[in-house]
Amino acid sequence: MILPKKQLSLSESFFGFGAFLLEKLKSPTSVDDLWLYYKNAYERKKYIVKFSFDQYLATLDYLYMIGAIKETEKGVVCNET
Secondary structure, three states: OOOOEOOEOHHHOHHHHHHHHHHHOOOOEEHHHHHHHHHHHHHOOOOOOOOOHHHHHHHHHHHHHOOOEEEOOOOEEEEOO
């Protein structure tokens, strides 16, 4: 589920979903606002894969573990790269 494989497309993986979320994190954003951004993108068919909130949090955990995002003192996440 983290990386794409033969039966799992890039957009269905945490790797691909994380890349999508990183686009929004060019400026610090709250976790709630980032979730709303994804939900709007899914409803408007700008991101075609439906993820649950648990999968969304697992993707944020993945991004944090690889050093791609960090949490600020104000409780928002931002792109570390």
